[in-house]
């Protein structure tokens with residue numbers, strides 16, 4: 552039984568043709584993969600900017616690392632190193648490949664650790680990059696755990712000076728748990744949005760599973776039905792939860808998720824401008840600062856990988872406006 556339910560639009564194969572067999576890494580960045588030199592050449596125009604940046608950041612970081620290993624003086628400060636390491640990760644994520652995203656997470660986590668960063672001291676908004684990158688990798692549990700850890704720590708500012716290993720406090724939280732995140736302290740829609748999206752992903756999956764059971768259920772043997780159901784989920788949370796996977800009727804959980812999504816969205820809109828408004832602003836012509844634009848581009852990609860999510864939010868927004 553395969554458990555490859557790819558919902559992400561990340562590329563796994565050759566950067567030019569998508570083929571996944573016998574791939575070689577790009578000679579420049581060592582990150583993008585290709586079938587052969589012709590395909591690498593054909594992709595040069597699209598790839599060269601990221602490729603050059605990755606190479607440059609890698610070289611810069613290696614210079615710092617080599618010098619510090621040998622205790623030699625180097626004209627690069629820790630901040631400059633972290634800055635380069637962050638860019639290295641960001642450019643790897645820009646490749647939009649699974650491999651690039653996985654490597655990016657490692658860099659971001661190192662920046663977090665070495666920079667002793669935590670809520671209140673997070674330059675580059677690294678927490679957002681980590682959350683969205685984990686989400687795009689379909690690592691919903693990790694993403695949820697990270698956000699929960701980050702947000703929880705944000706509520707105890709006094710602990711933060713001591714808490715330099717925030718990321719090691721991840722726990723296996725359940726995405727089905729009640730929404731208890733401390734919303735008042737969050738002014739960051741980009742941490743709320745992935746939680747909404749992960750819950751929606753779960754909700755849509757359960758709805759699809761129940762529809763499948765209703766349509767084919769009475770006619771097919773249980774083992775085959777299990778197989779069919781197994782292929783439906785796009786949320787990694789369901790695949791990791793045998794109880795959800797086996798159940799024939801998820802209606803109670805569906806109602807809970809609908810309530811949670813509604814209340815999350817309501818709270819999110821109270822915290823900051825409307826999510827829908829932000830999504831609409833994500834076009835090339837709107838005048839937004841580079842920072843906001845970057846965030847929106849990142850989050851926008853994530854909305855695309857959950858089909859129906861934007862429509863669902865638009866409907867929620869319309870419902871809320873009706874009662875104002």
Ligand SMILES: [Zn+2]
Pocket residue numbers: 565566567568569570585586587590
């Ligand atoms: Zn190819």
Ligand SMILES: [Zn+2]
Pocket residue numbers: 577578579580581582583598602603
């Ligand atoms: Zn390259």
